[in-house]
Amino acid sequence: MHPTTAAFDALTIGQRFRSxxxxxxxxxxxxxxxxSGDWHPIHADVEYCRAETGGERLLHGSFGIMLAMGMATMLPMFAERVIGATALREWRFGKPLRVGDTVHIDVIVHDKRxxxxxxxxxxxxxxxxRNQRDDVIQEGTIGTMIQLGTQDESRSTDRT
Incomplete structure (x- = not known):
């Protein structure tokens, strides 16, 4: 059995990982x-932000999506076998991302097939x-397609 197939088989619904x-x-x-081409003052103007956010420029919400997807690539350990994303659903923006925040991603296996x-x-x-205070910054569900077995194993599966 190929290591990717064994890793997939070992996954359980509800299993958690942290980056x-x-x-x-x-x-x-x-x-x-x-x-993004988005230079809105909330991102680019410190003086504007002094009045609006206490002086902190905020990162784009879409940057959080990129961070979450990128940080989750290795959790669980399928990076070399990822074919691509299949869906991004129910994405929620909880709190802003700020320069200086230290973020990590919690990954929970929701389903597999x-x-x-x-x-x-x-x-x-x-x-x-999540940020360094464990506040939820953003969350949502993503589907990822992975290759099982080796290319040769996949080809023999296709022929049967």
Whole structure:
């Protein structure tokens, strides 16, 4: 049995994983502004933010989605076998992301199933992005398709 298949079989509904932390930097905020093209004063103007947020510029909510999905890639350990995301549902924005926050992701296995061809599987996971105070910043459910077995095993499954 291929290690990815064994890892998939070992997953249980409700199983939890937690990532390492990552501290958000001014560079993260700049990249987020550049990538999105969103230079709203809440992200880019310290003077504006002094009146609105106590002086802190806020990262884009969409940056939180990117963080959560990226940090969850290795949880559980399927990164080399990920084919792609299948869905992003029920995403909720709880609190703002701030430069200096140290965030981590909690991953809860919500569901799992093998596709009809038997060569791939879908793992549904609940992602919870938390800050250093354990506040829920964002959360939602993502489906991820993974390759089971080796390419040769997948091809032999397709022929049967």
């Amino acid at each position: 390492a932390g990552r501290t958000l930097t001014p560079t993260d905020l700049s990249f987020s502004c550049m990538l 093998i596709t009809s061809d038997g060569a791939r599987a879908i793992v549904e996971r609940r992602l919870i992005l």
